[in-house]
Amino acid sequence: MANTTLSRPPSTAPDWTISQRWDRYTSAEHAMWDRLFARQAAMLRGRVAPAFLDGLDMLRMSRPGIPDFMELSERLMKATGWQVVAVPGLIPDDVFFDHLANRRFVAGNFIRTPQQLDYLQEPDVFHDVFGHVPLLANPVFADYMQAYGIGGQRAASGGVIERLSRLYWYTVEFGLIRGRDDELKIYGAGIVSSHGESVFALDDPSPNRLGFDVKRLMRTPYRIDDYQQTYFVIDSFDDLLHRTLDADFGPLYHELAQAPDYEIDTIGPGDTIYTRGTQAYARMKRAHDKADRPEAAGAPARGD
């Protein structure tokens, strides 16, 4: 995700890209990729959308070591016209949207340390490349990502990026999809690259799982600090693309400006409910937080 209050480091190109410096990775860094890859590949079997596994195969991402973005981009370019470019970390929103609108996916080039195995402040190459890139080999999802970039450029000029960022969050990062057998599967990169959330998002009784609806979703805050309390389920990538392209965002943003947000764990009368979550996990975490920090007792839980 991106940010607006950043200044460009001198080592970056005007579009904020840097060289991946693939030859500089150490064997320990490649081994960290392999460890994460093996763990997630085993975890995702039967849980992830088949298009994700097709992408891993097509891009030959199961070869050992951190992928070289040049090679990855060559294969991706042939499949859907996308490329992967390296950036130093968070980048401004307008730069992020411009890359997506031009079919360039920006990825961090560093990899987490063993101490950061399960929690990271900023996305690393494993999240960005393992999590996001396989679906960019899917032509429909590839079009959706570009459409999001173009929508972002429009939203930036209208001052409504926060609304739009919820669409990215609840689809590209934390989306669920209905499989052919009606079982839910994972496709969001934030879930796919997380050992814990790839179980929680599908199996835990805590979170709500609701049918995808652009307007509803844009009124729903999200968690940046923990597992989501609500997930939205799409029927297919075709449906996601078309419902997003067909949405008339100008009037929608106008309407949303008058509409209050939902509570992060609320279910509304118009929602399609796959799971009415118990929210037990979020409650348990809140209780732990209060026990750890008594001065925070009574303070509202962070929900955005």
Ligand SMILES: [Fe+2]
């Ligand atoms: Fe991401």
